[in-house]
Amino acid sequence: MAGKRILILGGGFGGLTAANALRRALDSSHTITLIDRRREFMMGLRKLWILTGQSDRESGTRSLELLRAKGVEVVFEEITAIDPKARAVETRGGRLEGDYLVIALGAELTAQAVQNFVGLGYNLYEIGDVERLAARLQTFRQGRLAIGILGLPYKCPPAPYEAAFLLHDLFATRKVREGIEMTVFTPQPTALPVAGAAASALVEERLRAKGIRFLPSRKAVRLDADRSQVIFESGEPLAFDLLAGVPAHRCPQIVKESGLTQGGDWVVVDPKTLKSGFERVFAVGDVTNIPLANKQNLPKAGVMAEAQAHVVAAGIAAEIQGRAAEKEFDGRGYCFLEVGGGEAVAVQGNFFVVPSPEVELTRPSATAYGEKRAFEAVRLRQWF
Ligand SMILES: Cc1cc2nc3c(=O)[nH]c(=O)nc-3n(C[C@H](O)[C@H](O)[C@H](O)COP(=O)(O)OP(=O)(O)OC[C@H]3O[C@@H](n4cnc5c(N)ncnc54)[C@H](O)[C@@H]3O)c2cc1C
Secondary structure, eight states, X not given: OOSOEEEEEOOSHHHHHHHHHHHHHSOTTSEEEEEESOSEEEOTTHHHHHHTTSSOSGGGEEEGGGGGGGTOEEEEOOEEEEETTTTEEEETTEEEEOSEEXXXXXXXXXXXXXXXXXXXXXXXXXXXXXXXXXHHHTTOOSEEEEEEEOSSOOSSTTHHHHHHHHHHHHHHHTTOGGGEEEEEEOSSSSSOGGGOHHHHHHHHHHHHHTTXXXXXXXXXXXXXXXXXXXXXXXXXXXXXXXXEXXXXXXXXXXXXXXXXXXXXXXXXXXXXXXXXXSTTEEEOGGGBOOBOTTSOBOOOOHHHHHHHHHHHHHHHHHHHTTOOOOOOOOOEEEEEEEEETTEEEEEEEETTOSSSOEXXXXXXXXXXXXXXXXXXXXHHHHHO
């Protein structure tokens, strides 16, 4: 099959992996086109390093234009509609059609969902807010800092807790920790339900050890602007001077309108092949939802998007080259949970295990922290 065109929608973790893997697997008679509204890529994990002054934005940012030198066509456009039957997308600059579609458009943050959060709180997952909060923290010596998970689902479940650990360290280094009351709240009953009891206990013990109050089962419904309070569903208030929140995520509207979610909230895929309900249309990463045996959902994480994109790229290349597909997504993923003090815990999860995922944790170590740094560096080298 000569001269196929593969359209990759989104140049984040999933899209970058798919583009690179397909370009390596297919000869130049096949066109690989990546479409993104953003011209640059930066990993989410770097936001916490920017927040706490461990690193800057520039050293972890790469231009998507660099893919052109590798033979990937890059289109910088806003995608306004997807037609999965025709394997076509509408962009502000015109229509593009492909033989295969790989949807890797990620998730949107619903910052407006909690009334008054926009304006009063800082979005911990949005780079502009992270930079503004980092600047504000320079002079924050006393008061109440709340870090809140505002709704579900949200990507990288450990990240808000990592932010709390790292900010504790930052305040301690600046010798202002005693004057700052820190609280973390979540609508979930434990810190990390998807990772199991041991991972939740580890996080909750660390919070206690650092004197950070933990409020589980607290669903924020609005902020009271006059009193600077978060109001939870039960009516209970939480007063704050600074609030860093993680808004609930949702599937991009254009994806929902395309029919790919089959009336549900996220793109429906075969968990092993990432095939959507439409022929030669695949979806990977945060835009999908994969239910697990224990009634939780596969965590939204870059490693998952990456592993899924490898499966999809191998499957497309095999079909084009007339071979049988070899790879299947196995639900395995890992991350390095930063606990402060220059240490991290390596978390390994086997999420497709029945009746519940198997998750292993290492002891906190500087080695695992180094591996987290390398996790980013290696991928930036491979992708760009
Ligand atoms: C603070 C933080 C820490 C994290 N730490 C980790 C970690 O340690 N390990 C880990 O594995 N994951 C981590 N993550 C999660 C990880 O960033 C995401 O899960 C991952 O980026 C998902 O990849 P994706 O390809 O599905 O989507 P994304 O990487 O979000 O990419 C989606 C792309 O689609 C583009 N796009 C969307 N809509 C349109 C449109 N209409 N038109 C054009 N382009 C569009 C976007 O611009 C974007 O580039 C972290 C996230 C955060 C916020």
